[in-house]
Amino acid sequence: MLLKTLASFAVLASAALAAPPKGAAYDHVFVIFLENTDYSLAYSDSNFQALLSQGVLLDNYHGLTHPSQPNYIAAIAGDYFDVSSDSSTEFDSTYKTVVDLIEAKQLTWKGYMEDIPSACYTGTSSKSLYYRKHDPFVSFDLISKNMTRCISHVVPATQLQTDLNNGSLPNYSFYTPNIKNDGHDTTVAYASQWLTGFLTPLLSNPNFLKNTLVVVTFDEADDYSDETNHILTLLLGDAVSSLKGTTDDTYYTHYSLISTVTNNWGLGNLGRNDVGQLANVFSFVANATGYQNVAVPNPPPLNG
Ligand SMILES: *[C@@H]1O[C@H](CO)[C@@H](O)[C@H](O)[C@H]1NC(C)=O
Numbered sequence: 001m002l003l004k005t006l007a008s009f010a011v012l013a014s015a016a017l018a019a020p021p022k023g024a025a026y027d028h029v030f031v032i033f034l035e036n037t038d039y040s041l042a043y044s045d046s047n048f049q050a051l052l053s054q055g056v057l058l059d060n061y062h063g064l065t066h067p068s069q070p071n072y073i074a075a076i077a078g079d080y081f082d083v084s085s086d087s088s089t090e091f092d093s094t095y096k097t098v099v100d101l102i103e104a105k106q107l108t109w110k111g112y113m114e115d116i117p118s119a120c121y122t123g124t125s126s127k128s129l130y131y132r133k134h135d136p137f138v139s140f141d142l143i144s145k146n147m148t149r150c151i152s153h154v155v156p157a158t159q160l161q162t163d164l165n166n167g168s169l170p171n172y173s174f175y176t177p178n179i180k181n182d183g184h185d186t187t188v189a190y191a192s193q194w195l196t197g198f199l200t201p202l203l204s205n206p207n208f209l210k211n212t213l214v215v216v217t218f219d220e221a222d223d224y225s226d227e228t229n230h231i232l233t234l235l236l237g238d239a240v241s242s243l244k245g246t247t248d249d250t251y252y253t254h255y256s257l258i259s260t261v262t263n264n265w266g267l268g269n270l271g272r273n274d275v276g277q278l279a280n281v282f283s284f285v286a287n288a289t290g291y292q293n294v295a296v297p298n299p300p301p302l303n304g
Pocket residue numbers: 020021022023026027028107108168169170171
């Protein structure tokens with residue numbers, strides 16, 4: 001009887017502390033969001049051209065709506081829930097995001113926010129170069145109302161260097177550059193120059209390149225009349241080193257940022273638009289897991 005009880009305790013304990021699942025195609029993903037740029041403008045930029053030669057161009061990738069904030073919300077939540085402005089928004093504790101699926105399987109994550117006044121800052125700041133509309137995490141009560149969780153996960157971007165030095169790059173990182181570096185208050189040339197300077201040391205840092213996929217994307221096209229909301233997205237890192245200089249023309253949207261994570265680690269899904277035709281999985285991951293992407297001949301207008 002005692003032995004039986006001990007044995008069932010052991011089973012419970014090992015279930016609770018189960019090792020994280022193995023990633024099918026990568027072990028770390030690092031998402032960087034830039035701002036408001038049409039595909040053609042980014043493509044013609046010389047710094048982007050140089051970066052493209054080191055990675056994979058996704059030339060059929062689309063933002064979901066306008067303005068900025070709902071695109072960021074959608075990229076972690078699988079829906080933008082009719083958010084149609086950049087004003088502070090809040091989702092109660094029934095709203096899960098991709099990071100809840102990540103943590104449930106003992107995988108790690110962080111939101112790195114340039115110039116956030118302090119870890120888990122939830123106010124709106126007009127003085128700093130940090131803008132809450134580009135930080136989707138603090139709009140979800142499951143994160144923002146859980147102080148221990150929030151302070152350790154939604155952190156100033158300066159924490160990245162500490163984490164790298166410590167060999168603790170999270171499995172999922174979401175990096176939001178400040179309002180100048182992301183091109184919002186500047187130009188695509190400014191953003192691409194910042195990006196090159198930011199990525200160059202990382203792309204030769206062994207503490208960063210640990211079977212890592214870097215995804216550089218833009219929140220939305222600048223041209224609101226473009227129904228396809230066509231934006232440039234670029235994959236870099238050692239997880240795609242054998243695909244350098246290639247182009248993937250599969251139809252993707254920001255929902256693919258969730259499905260490509262959940263598919264890689266077998267995390268299930270949020271049951272929103274992270275499932276379905278707007279959520280094709282980046283094909284090098286789909287190929288590794290056997291996931292079947294779909295053709296999307298008639299996409300809905302994405303410039304709402
Ligand atoms: C990330 O996930 C992999 C499995 O893909 C795991 O082996 C590794 O320890 C994780 N890294 C961190 C920093 O948690």
